[in-house]
Structure formats: structure tokens, C-alpha cells
Amino acid sequence: MQRRRKIGLVAAGLATSLLATLTGCGGENPLGGEVSLKLMAVEHGDRSGNSSQRFWDKLIGEFRFEHPDIDVDVDLYERDAIDAEVRERVAEGRTPDLAQTSASFAGYARRDLLYNAREVLSTHTQASITASLVQAGSVGHVQYGFPFSASTRALFYNKDLFEQAGVEEPPRTWEELLRTARSLKAVGVKTPYGLPLGEEEAQAEALNWMLGNSGGYLSDAGSYDIDSPQNIATFEFLRDELVGPGLTNENPATTDRQEVYAAFLEGEVAMLNGHPGLMQLALENGIRFGTSPLPGRTAPARTTTGVADWTMAFKENGHAEEIRAFLDFVYQERYVVEYAGTHTMLPVTTEAAYTMREDAAHKPLWPFIESLDVARFYPLGKSSWGPASRRLNATIGSAVLGDGVPRTVLGRVQSDAVAAEAEAETEAAP
Structure with missing residues (x-):
């Protein structure tokens, strides 16, 4: 209980x-x-x-x-x-x-x-x-x-660690983020990018990345679209390019947001997606930080998680x-x-x-x-989002592990969400 x-x-x-x-x-x-x-x-x-x-x-x-x-x-x-x-x-x-x-x-x-x-x-x-x-x-x-x-969310980065790695600007695209992460890893930074996909708030981190590839939780018509081609490609990128080469924390599937925030405040994480409250904590812990828009696949994301x-x-x-x-x-x-x-x-x-x-x-x-005007929020207008998000938080992190299959993991989350929506509509029917 x-x-x-x-x-x-x-x-x-x-x-x-x-x-x-x-x-x-x-x-x-x-x-x-x-x-x-x-x-x-x-x-x-x-x-x-x-x-x-x-x-x-x-x-x-x-x-x-x-x-x-x-x-x-x-x-x-x-x-x-x-x-x-x-x-x-x-x-x-x-x-x-x-x-x-x-x-x-x-x-x-x-x-x-x-x-x-x-x-x-x-x-x-x-x-x-x-x-x-x-x-x-x-x-x-x-x-x-x-x-x-x-x-809303933005990319936070540690300026001291960037300077150690010879990186002058925050990344704007996924490819730039990879180059930055590799440079940070080369100078001994423990965690170039903090990726929290544990149960605490995986839905936010997942949406941050989906939005960078023109994806999201819903289709333009308003139905669940969690296993869209864009979202599957996003998680394949995370698995193959970021997690696999060791550019993130050791096990993103079991790492919660607060753990990544704490590591950032200890100077161990160089980049992560964070909310405004992290700024004051960083100042109090003596972290020289900057913020920038979320990187996207080919350009900065046009929106952000709200x-x-x-x-x-x-x-x-x-x-x-x-x-x-x-x-x-x-x-x-x-x-x-x-x-x-x-x-x-x-x-x-x-x-x-x-x-x-x-x-x-x-x-x-x-x-x-300024980003609040274009922010993308969770689909709270759906009464099924509660059970759908709990399933997502519990399982979506496995998609980025070495043996994870994003198409399968996201497909199961999609099926659960659709089933939860059908049940909610049945309960609401007169």
C-alpha cells in the first residue's frame, strides 16, 4: 500500500x-x-x-x-x-x-x-x-x-566539463550531441549524457526525445501513436548510438530522474534534459551551467515537453x-x-x-x-492516460538496452494504451 x-x-x-x-x-x-x-x-x-x-x-x-x-x-x-x-x-x-x-x-x-x-x-x-x-x-x-x-524542459550542460573537452557550444542536433558526448568521454567525464528512463518519470524523458524526431504520444487525429516509425527510430538511435557505446549512465532503464539530477549537481553528468527548478539547485551546488533548446534529429526541436x-x-x-x-x-x-x-x-x-x-x-x-507557448503536454484529456503512462514508465527503458527491441517494446505499450482507452470509453458509455 x-x-x-x-x-x-x-x-x-x-x-x-x-x-x-x-x-x-x-x-x-x-x-x-x-x-x-x-x-x-x-x-x-x-x-x-x-x-x-x-x-x-x-x-x-x-x-x-x-x-x-x-x-x-x-x-x-x-x-x-x-x-x-x-x-x-x-x-x-x-x-x-x-x-x-x-x-x-x-x-x-x-x-x-x-x-x-x-x-x-x-x-x-x-x-x-x-x-x-x-x-x-x-x-x-x-x-x-x-x-x-x-x-518545460531544456538541455542543461556543465560549462566546466565542456571546456575540459574543448566543446564551445551546446549541441543543436543528435549528431552534434554524439560528437560532444564522445569528446566528453575522451577526457574522462563519467556520464556525458544522463538518460533517466526509470519508473519515476520516464514519460518525460521519452517525450523529450520523441519530439526531437517529430514524434510524440498521439497522432494528429488524437489517437495513441506510441509505436510510430518516428518513435521507433528514436529509441533505436538511443540504443545504438548513445547507450551502447557507453555515453550515458550505466543502466538507463532503472535510473530515475532524481538520480541523474543528483549526479549533475555532483559534476558527474555533463548533459541532461531538465526543468527550471534545476537552475537554482545547480547554483547552490556551484555548478557552472548553461541551457539550450532540446537537440533534434536534424535541427533543434521545435517544441518541448510541458x-x-x-x-x-x-x-x-x-x-x-x-x-x-x-x-x-x-x-x-x-x-x-x-x-x-x-x-x-x-x-x-x-x-x-x-x-x-x-x-x-x-x-x-x-x-x-517562451517555450511554454509551444510545449507538448501529456495526453491528460484521455482518462486512459493514467494506466497507459504507468505501463510506459515501467517498460519503455528496456527499449534502449543492448537486447532491447524498440519496435516490440513500444508496440506493447501502444497495445496497452489502446486497450486502456477502449475500457475507459466502455465505462463512460451510458
């Missing part, structure tokens, strides 16, 4: 104290009545100074000043634990009003458990959300997932108007900028993105912010 990891409860104490001090000064709540919203959120901080709890304490206090009749209780969980907790609460009849997820929201939407964007977001808020995130948060062209935090945490609004408790008031408050520019900046993430609204692009303090994030 998965161990539950609840980070902490954001109490309403700050809000209560503020209201007691400012009694009679706050705006009246036109909704009437006393309502308590239950929110389950992800803890994105890695230290007390950037804890998500501090953000929510402050925001809820300010929200209660404007809406004194709406209380908000927030439970924080680690990102890899919250999805199971949400499923358990819904199954037990303890459904929250709002919950963040990194997994698919489509299953809840197909069971008619969620409010859609038109029901709980103002027109202004709907229009402010970045278009690529609106599309990724939709099921059948109706938005049910509301992005709260986002990130990842987001999504807020779902559940119908169970009937608090649509109160949820609307809270979400419209949360999506104000200043809060989106504050959360993204504090946690080295990307703003999810166009207004906040413009503000951060105009502020030199956020300059390291600018390339990531």
Missing part, C-alpha cells in the same frame, strides 16, 4: 486574526452564508523559505479579508502522493472542493464529477490562461483542468460560486507571479508571463516561459 505523505495543514489562523483586527473593514460577500472550501494542494517547496504553506497562508488571509464568509482549509501533500489521496477521498465520499493533480483529470470529468471552466472561472480568468495549457487541460474541447504551476499540476473543481459539495470567487482571486497576476517566482516555475497566465518577461530578476526563466 502506498505510503501517504501529508506535508501539513494550512490553518485559517492567519485569516481569522486578520479578520478580527479588521472587523467591518472587509468587502461583503454577496454569496451569503458561511462556507468552508476544502483544497488539496501540492507542496512545491524544498525548504522552509519557499514552502507552499507560506504562500497559501498569505493568500488565504487576503482572500478572507475580501470574502469573510468563505473559509478555505488547505492540506498539502508531496507531488507523488496527492493523486492517490484524492482518489481515496473521492471513493470514501470525502470529496474536496478543489484538488491539484499531476495525473489525468479526464476520468473524473467523464464521470461528471467536475465543474468545467465556464462554471467556475470568470470570462477574464478563462481568457488569461496560456492557450497551450487550456488545450492540455481539456477533455473533448471542454476545459476541466485548471493549471496552477507549469514547467508538465503541469492541474486544479480540479469537484461538484460534490455544490460550492460553485464560492469556488469561482476563490479561483478568480488565485489567478490574479500578482499571485501567479509570486508562486512561479518563489518556486522557479512558469506562470500559467499571459498577464503574469508578460510581467515576468519584463522583469530582469526572472531572466533565467525567460527561455522556459
